[in-house]
Amino acid sequence: MLLTRSRPRLAPKTLRRPRLERWLEGAREAPVRLLIAPAGSGKTTLLLQYLEGAAGNGAYCALERGASGASAIAAVARALDLAKKPASYLDLLVAMRSAASAAPLALAIDDADDGSDEAVALLVRLVEHLPEGVSLLYATRSRDALPASRWVAGGIASLCDARRLAFDREEIALLADAWGVGYSQGEVARLLEESDGWAVVASGAIRAAAEDERSLRDAYEHWRAAYGEVFLDFVVDDAQRASDEDRALVRSLINGVGISDAQALRRLEAQGLFVVNDGTGVRPLRAVQQARALPTKGVETSVPMVVRMLGRFGVTIGGRELEWVRRRDQQLFKYLLLRPGATATREELASTFWPGANRQLAMQSVRTACSNIRKAIASAIGYARVGRYFRSDHAVVIDLSNVVTDVGRFTAHAMAGDAAYERAGPREALAHYEAAEKSYAGRLLEDEPAERWFAGAAETLEQRLGIVLERLAEAAYEAGDIKHAAEYAYRAKLINPDQPQLARLLSRLKEPPRPA
Numbered sequence: 001m002l003l004t005r006s007r008p009r010l011a012p013k014t015l016r017r018p019r020l021e022r023w024l025e026g027a028r029e030a031p032v033r034l035l036i037a038p039a040g041s042g043k044t045t046l047l048l049q050y051l052e053g054a055a056g057n058g059a060y061c062a063l064e065r066g067a068s069g070a071s072a073i074a075a076v077a078r079a080l081d082l083a084k085k086p087a088s089y090l091d092l093l094v095a096m097r098s099a100a101s102a103a104p105l106a107l108a109i110d111d112a113d114d115g116s117d118e119a120v121a122l123l124v125r126l127v128e129h130l131p132e133g134v135s136l137l138y139a140t141r142s143r144d145a146l147p148a149s150r151w152v153a154g155g156i157a158s159l160c161d162a163r164r165l166a167f168d169r170e171e172i173a174l175l176a177d178a179w180g181v182g183y184s185q186g187e188v189a190r191l192l193e194e195s196d197g198w199a200v201v202a203s204g205a206i207r208a209a210a211e212d213e214r215s216l217r218d219a220y221e222h223w224r225a226a227y228g229e230v231f232l233d234f235v236v237d238d239a240q241r242a243s244d245e246d247r248a249l250v251r252s253l254i255n256g257v258g259i260s261d262a263q264a265l266r267r268l269e270a271q272g273l274f275v276v277n278d279g280t281g282v283r284p285l286r287a288v289q290q291a292r293a294l295p296t297k298g299v300e301t302s303v304p305m306v307v308r309m310l311g312r313f314g315v316t317i318g319g320r321e322l323e324w325v326r327r328r329d330q331q332l333f334k335y336l337l338l339r340p341g342a343t344a345t346r347e348e349l350a351s352t353f354w355p356g357a358n359r360q361l362a363m364q365s366v367r368t369a370c371s372n373i374r375k376a377i378a379s380a381i382g383y384a385r386v387g388r389y390f391r392s393d394h395a396v397v398i399d400l401s402n403v404v405t406d407v408g409r410f411t412a413h414a415m416a417g418d419a420a421y422e423r424a425g426p427r428e429a430l431a432h433y434e435a436a437e438k439s440y441a442g443r444l445l446e447d448e449p450a451e452r453w454f455a456g457a458a459e460t461l462e463q464r465l466g467i468v469l470e471r472l473a474e475a476a477y478e479a480g481d482i483k484h485a486a487e488y489a490y491r492a493k494l495i496n497p498d499q500p501q502l503a504r505l506l507s508r509l510k511e512p513p514r515p516a
Contacts, residue, residue, distance in 0.1 A: 311442025
């Protein structure tokens, strides 16, 4: 029986997920059951459905953002439907023991990572002093908010993570049936891949298809067109709880900019910030990676800054080219754009561009460079609007919400092409690969003398271009276009001459093509 009187209302036709409820039931002997996954993964729905059907008593509450220890005690008291709020932590333990006296009690605390440090400390103490007959279910976005790893390793807790919470094919098909949306098994598999099984995306796509009497065939793209802005608001709002640096990383994901820093991706994953460990590594959730940037909250829509970094470097705002004071200022600006989230600390900039210099003089040089970058931007749009694009407070940041780069366009199209290629082959990926190849106007910063701070990124982008060209050659060959197939293949060979698949393709070019 669920003791809690006031609880969140579930969406209509919400799918029950027996495999997850069975997992929760099977893990009930553990003092703590953890549900840790990004917002929108279905944690709240699962908790409420499980508690309503589980044996014994259940109670549910959610912590408000910044909740104090006293607020956390009050929330648990409301969940237990107590007539009087416990006056202290010890009184709360007594109340929980009393609630479990007649039947086992499962207490679910949602949004556990939203509480203050005091509230989180209280949740940790509850685990240490758990009354007999009481088990805890903690739902959080962040794995770092609680000592989850220590609890799981010590056998105190069982973990249900984003991969376990993700919808599977059967659940997507069942939800489509519930909403009366037609589908084939191939379309179910495609939506599963496009959504990563992320509940907010998969269920949103199915509901949007039902609303407009569509099938599952193009449900994901239809949902993006109909509800893309709402989804972006959801992502941006949830990222507000993160640090400035990590919010900048999320903005990078929204803009389709790849993040090559594995440590940064692991940090986002640990905080539940829209990346997932799929068993082969940590990567962004596709719906976020394929989204489009929203204007920064609280700032009116800006004319985008357009940056060319492939080939000859250039920056324009509203068609006006920026006027730079020094080459060194440009270098700092370029460096920032190649960093995850387009952000770096002042110390990092000082050690990169003034290594071995006196620290005070190096930090002064950073301040001068930041001032000159502001001056360059102001030359196009005036000082009042510089903050829309560039800030240099605790960290030095280029706001990617208002910046469009050719590197970002190339990377986004290449990644989208890769996903389509893996799903359906080169013809399906053709449009994205053609757009990526067109975006690649030259090697990264080819007018900049080679330096370590961008050499790795230049090599990575050129290798990615090699894959794009190889697959364009494959698509042209399959279409019977031998001329362009040969052109793409030989360009790819110049980049990566030892690629076995490319060698096979070049040998096939000497043979008659297959019919289109």
